[in-house]
Amino acid sequence: MDNSWYEKIASFPFVAMREGEGLVGQGGVLRFAQNDRGLAQNDRGLLRITDGGGSLAVFSAGAALMGWRGRMRGREMMLEGGAMPVSERGRYLIADAWGLQADALEMLGQGRLRNAAEKAWCATKRATDALILERTGREPTRTSQTSSGIKALGRQSVACESLWTRFRTRIQRLHSQCFYDGRCDPADFITSLVYDTADYIGDAEAAADELRRNC
């Protein structure tokens, strides 16, 4: 990989696939790269993913949730067509959210539910901040601003209301109850909230994208 041309932006848990064979492995965290100049030139953006020198083609589960489609070119997979907030800052916030979510899943794998909950909450907040930034032009600086921003957005449509209720569940259960109070019960419920935060990020990102707006 040419590091002068690529810039690492996020990490996702991944599944590995080989052409003609389908799924051949999964797990771990894939560090991948994004070409910002390519994104700028192509508007909707392209991501290139390689497997770091091995023979597998690699498909990012996180990217699939973001709505990207993969197409093989040699040992590289080109991903096209996913959601992408319009501003550079919005893209950064979404990438940060995905990175935090990957950290949350890593912690889940280590059995550290309380820390996983907080990482998933942070991911929720960053994705929500990106959405509010793209829709209002102002990035929240405090959690109360994030909360009031998603609340105001949630009043606009049923789809947006779903984001607001899920935000409210996460701040209550992941942040306040589990991380602050140390009450991570029932564990399977908190765990499912951590996993499902990937869906929240994907939906927030789509809502932030003017071309794919879902609420």
Next chain:
Amino acid sequence: MLATERGQVMLAEAWGFYDEAVALLDKGDLREAAGRAWCASERATSALILERTGRELQCVREICVQVGFLGQESEALAAFRTRYDIQEGELYGDCFIDGHCEPEEHHAELIRGTDSYIREAERLAG
């Protein structure tokens, strides 16, 4: 009608707090109204927990956790758990404690809509 006398008392308290909340809202005191509506929600939730588990919880954090467990039992209780999180977070946390009551119409709707929350708690308790 709830099965236990204590549950009925708690539910009556919930309706009393609700009436106070609506009266305060009509006077334009949104923040105090939110506080009362939260008290109504907490009483109704406590009655639901008492009826379903036989335990009367004293601490809000315990009530919150127990609602999380109840939410595992059915879709209706999972939906109730979501409503509980909204009532606590919006009415109590954001509006009453932090004073962030905007958008005002949003909080006013939540306060007035607390009557359906109480009724749902009663239905699920039965």
